[in-house]
Amino acid sequence: xxxxxxxxxxxxxxxxxVRDALAIMLKQVDDIQVVGALSSGEDAVNKVNxxxxxxILMDIMLKGMTGIEATRWxxxxxxxxxxxxxxxxxxxxxxxxxxxxxxxxxLPKDVERHILLDAIxxxxxxxxxxxxxITSLVFEDFYKKEKSTLQTEERLKVTDLTKRxxxxxxxxxxxxxxxxxxxxxxxxxxxxDTHKTHILDKLGLKNTAELVKYxxxxxxxxxx
Numbered sequence: 001x002x003x004x005x006x007x008x009x010x011x012x013x014x015x016x017x018v019r020d021a022l023a024i025m026l027k028q029v030d031d032i033q034v035v036g037a038l039s040s041g042e043d044a045v046n047k048v049n050x051x052x053x054x055x056i057l058m059d060i061m062l063k064g065m066t067g068i069e070a071t072r073w074x075x076x077x078x079x080x081x082x083x084x085x086x087x088x089x090x091x092x093x094x095x096x097x098x099x100x101x102x103x104x105x106x107l108p109k110d111v112e113r114h115i116l117l118d119a120i121x122x123x124x125x126x127x128x129x130x131x132x133x134i135t136s137l138v139f140e141d142f143y144k145k146e147k148s149t150l151q152t153e154e155r156l157k158v159t160d161l162t163k164r165x166x167x168x169x170x171x172x173x174x175x176x177x178x179x180x181x182x183x184x185x186x187x188x189x190x191x192x193d194t195h196k197t198h199i200l201d202k203l204g205l206k207n208t209a210e211l212v213k214y215x216x217x218x219x220x221x222x223x224x
């Protein structure tokens with residue numbers, strides 16, 4: 001990176017003190033420019049194409065749309081934007097869902113300053129930043145799940161379901177309620193309803209019961 005090139009960073013956190021503290025700290029760094037500080041995932045999704053950040057520091061537990069759901073929306077529309085999730089705690093389900101959404105890094109909020117800066121610079125340059133603790137916690141299980149997902153995709157070649165629709169289908173067919181599906185995939189129940197409607201339309205089915213029968217008959221879900 002030459003001396004005139006600055007990394008444009010967008011902050012997304014619903015705690016004003018956290019946003020202000022990050023902004024003050026990052027504004028002291030020569031190669032970083034803070035282009036915005038937002039309080040919600042919805043704001044991030046709506047304003048990202050206006051602010052055009054290189055890297056987003058995204059809180060996970062936001063009011064309304066979660067940071068993970070916002071990440072998925074942003075990445076589907078502009079995969080070049082790098083997103084690092086920030087969390088009060090390191091939880092396997094958060095990290096795994098984040099990776100599946102396309103994050104470029106994951107850091108606890110109590111991380112040291114130099115590590116945060118290293119993560120921003122690494123993500124900007126196209127790398128991924130996960131410290132050793134997070135790597136050992138998640139990646140073995142994650143790759144097992146990815147292998148399982150690939151096997152499921154092979155069985156779904158006759159359909160045109162999206163990856164997210166296949167995830168919803170598998171969970172619903174295994175007896176999960178809309179709320180349970182929403183919690184596991186870090187999306188809203190309204191989004192689950194929309195996915196279920198699309199799945200039923202694409203498969204020519206009328207209701208959830210027919211969807212379950214279809215999934216079992218066509219071996220679209222693993223049977224224990």
